[in-house]
Amino acid sequence: MGDLLVVGSVALDSVTTPFGKVDEALGGSATYFSYSASFFTRVRLVATVGSDFPEDHVRLLRDRGVDVTGLQRSAGGRTFRWVGEYGYDLNEARTLDTQLNVLATFRPALPDALRRVPYLFLANIDPELQLDVLRQMAERPRLVALDTMNFWIQGKREALLRVLREVDVITINDAEARQLAGEANLIRAARAIAGMGPRVVVVKRGEYGALMLAEDAFFAAPAYPLESVFDPTGAGDTFAGGFMGYLASEGASDGASMRRAVVYGSVMASFTVEDFSLNRLFRLEQPEIAERAAAFQDLMQVNGRGPEERGARGR
Amino acid sequence: MGDLLVVGSVALDSVTTPFGKVDEALGGSATYFSYSASFFTRVRLVATVGSDFPEDHVRLLRDRGVDVTGLQRSAGGRTFRWVGEYGYDLNEARTLDTQLNVLATFRPALPDALRRVPYLFLANIDPELQLDVLRQMAERPRLVALDTMNFWIQGKREALLRVLREVDVITINDAEARQLAGEANLIRAARAIAGMGPRVVVVKRGEYGALMLAEDAFFAAPAYPLESVFDPTGAGDTFAGGFMGYLASEGASDGASMRRAVVYGSVMASFTVEDFSLNRLFRLEQPEIAERAAAFQDLMQVNGRGPEERGARGR
Numbered sequence: 001m002g003d004l005l006v007v008g009s010v011a012l013d014s015v016t017t018p019f020g021k022v023d024e025a026l027g028g029s030a031t032y033f034s035y036s037a038s039f040f041t042r043v044r045l046v047a048t049v050g051s052d053f054p055e056d057h058v059r060l061l062r063d064r065g066v067d068v069t070g071l072q073r074s075a076g077g078r079t080f081r082w083v084g085e086y087g088y089d090l091n092e093a094r095t096l097d098t099q100l101n102v103l104a105t106f107r108p109a110l111p112d113a114l115r116r117v118p119y120l121f122l123a124n125i126d127p128e129l130q131l132d133v134l135r136q137m138a139e140r141p142r143l144v145a146l147d148t149m150n151f152w153i154q155g156k157r158e159a160l161l162r163v164l165r166e167v168d169v170i171t172i173n174d175a176e177a178r179q180l181a182g183e184a185n186l187i188r189a190a191r192a193i194a195g196m197g198p199r200v201v202v203v204k205r206g207e208y209g210a211l212m213l214a215e216d217a218f219f220a221a222p223a224y225p226l227e228s229v230f231d232p233t234g235a236g237d238t239f240a241g242g243f244m245g246y247l248a249s250e251g252a253s254d255g256a257s258m259r260r261a262v263v264y265g266s267v268m269a270s271f272t273v274e275d276f277s278l279n280r281l282f283r284l285e286q287p288e289i290a291e292r293a294a295a296f297q298d299l300m301q302v303n304g305r306g307p308e309e310r311g312a313r314g315r
Numbered sequence: 316m317g318d319l320l321v322v323g324s325v326a327l328d329s330v331t332t333p334f335g336k337v338d339e340a341l342g343g344s345a346t347y348f349s350y351s352a353s354f355f356t357r358v359r360l361v362a363t364v365g366s367d368f369p370e371d372h373v374r375l376l377r378d379r380g381v382d383v384t385g386l387q388r389s390a391g392g393r394t395f396r397w398v399g400e401y402g403y404d405l406n407e408a409r410t411l412d413t414q415l416n417v418l419a420t421f422r423p424a425l426p427d428a429l430r431r432v433p434y435l436f437l438a439n440i441d442p443e444l445q446l447d448v449l450r451q452m453a454e455r456p457r458l459v460a461l462d463t464m465n466f467w468i469q470g471k472r473e474a475l476l477r478v479l480r481e482v483d484v485i486t487i488n489d490a491e492a493r494q495l496a497g498e499a500n501l502i503r504a505a506r507a508i509a510g511m512g513p514r515v516v517v518v519k520r521g522e523y524g525a526l527m528l529a530e531d532a533f534f535a536a537p538a539y540p541l542e543s544v545f546d547p548t549g550a551g552d553t554f555a556g557g558f559m560g561y562l563a564s565e566g567a568s569d570g571a572s573m574r575r576a577v578v579y580g581s582v583m584a585s586f587t588v589e590d591f592s593l594n595r596l597f598r599l600e601q602p603e604i605a606e607r608a609a610a611f612q613d614l615m616q617v618n619g620r621g622p623e624e625r626g627a628r629g630r
Binding site: 088184185186187188191205207208209211217218219220221222225226227228229256259260263297298299300301302303 | 403499500501502503506520522523524526532533534535536537540541542543544571574575578612613614615616617618
């Protein structure tokens with residue numbers, strides 16, 4: 001089992017969906033990622049919050065075994081805030097307000113103990129900071145993955161291309177993959193992105209699942225079929241947490257393990273969207289993960305066992 | 316191997332996509348369906364054309380072994396015509412013109428020889444005609460599937476609900492599934508449609524693949540990853556042709572066979588969209604189907620063989 005370091009954002013999110021709303025709930029890319037990954041391996045978090053950040057939120061992470069010694073608390077600063085809403089098409093968030101606050105001057109400083117972790121996830125922050133984190137590592141991690149978004153693709157393209165040359169895996173949503181590659185066809189877009197550096201490209205497609213290009217072959221995983229989706233916020237980072245958490249727990253980085261990692265990422269994301277903020281993850285029990293992973297494989301199984309063999313639950 | 320009867324439309328399509336255009340090319344739901352299914356089983360076609368329909372088109376079907384004795388030719392009538400275009404988002408067609416012509420007065424009359432076929436596909440036509448065809452069967456086929464569209468869901472809802480009570484399988488696209496069920500969540504929509512009669516609901520999602528609810532379990536298949544999609548016209552009917560053709564060839568209608576049928580349907584659809592009209596299918600060789608089906612299963616395989624075992628084609 002390998003330690004997993006994540007550098008990203010911790011936020012207070014205010015989110016409205018057709019099914020309800022939350023105000024200043026726990027959020028942020030590094031939060032969703034580390035909570036999700038904590039079900040698989042030991043996670044070390046580097047991020048920044050203001051003095052207004054509730055201590056209860058930190059305790060929730062610590063209770064899951066997340067190492068929060070790298071969480072910088074800026075005296076007098078305010079925590080990063082995001083306000084967004086979703087319509088019935090839950091695939092796309094509309095940002096109503098972003099207050100960077102302490103995130104605007106964040107410069108990740110890795111404690112010595114974290115400079116040799118074998119698994120590193122650079123969550124969605126300024127690519128210059130992502131590059132800076134990579135430079136601070138005392139040795140090249142076994143596996144480095146990165147997430148990004150339209151804001152950086154458009155505004156910090158050069159820095160993004162620089163850091164992309166040094167990572168193994170990129171996780172990115174489909175619209176952003178097309179934008180980054182400048183290519184409408186998603187398959188060609190994924191190949192173009194692989195040409196920018198990462199040997200593995202994971203395209204997140206929301207309710208349509210994930211598509212991975214690894215070792216010159218595509219792997220497609222559907223999203224778990226859910227009858228109730230309340231809030232898609234954090235689904236992508238939760239996916240990445242399950243994906244990287246699984247790989248770190250196995251000490252693996254080969255193509256076959258990556259496929260299983262996509263399944264575990266999808267499983268974790270499917271829980272997150274069942275409630276607002278991290279609420280569903282807070283009440284998640286370890287056995288539920290294995291149960292849903294099994295159901296997930298059945299969902300994808302071409303030569304599936306019929307209901308007769310499974311025990312009569314069909315008609 | 317069971318005979319497969321399809322009742323639907325034969326058309327002359329004029330289609331523009333960002334990649335080119337065709338004028339009055341061979342099209343129609345029954346055409347795509349029967350050509351696709353002909354790679355699996357013996358297909359019998361019931362449809363109508365005008366006296367302007369090129370004899371060459373009929374020969375193309377006959378050369379594939381499709382029984383065209385049920386193709387009615389209306390003396391003096393004009394063949395059904397459809398004019399449509401697609402933007403870079405190839406998921407949705409924009410209809411520019413529809414001329415029903417001989418289809419407006421079409422009343423399928425089944426020859427005696429076709430009233431006992433074990434597999435029946437009611438392609439996308441007026442649900443009252445679909446019901447009429449069912450009534451003409453001398454005995455209940457082993458498997459009846461139907462396809463429909465927004466036009467009938469909106470304009471002939473009662474007739475559609477009546478025929479739905481009598482079929483085993485419905486194939487329908489995702490937007491139309493939501494419309495038919497009056498339910499935004501696709502999973503709940505599929506369950507609601509199953510409650511209307513069909514024990515199997517196959518939702519076609521274009522570039523996102525297909526989702527099937529059968530025997531109380533979901534099965535999700537991705538679309539085959541294509542770098543070039545030229546024209547999505549007919550993809551759904553070609554899918555249905557592969558799906559029903561496979562089941563008829565196996566004499567099967569169980570859930571496990573349905574899963575393999577979805578794969579063959581997806582494989583056939585993936586060929587169709589590689590060129591305009593049925594052009595790709597015209598040059599399709601039987602071994603290509605098995606090859607792509609194998610690649611397709613690899614695409615979905617969680618515990619896939621690594622590139623080492625496949626022979627080094629990775630990096």
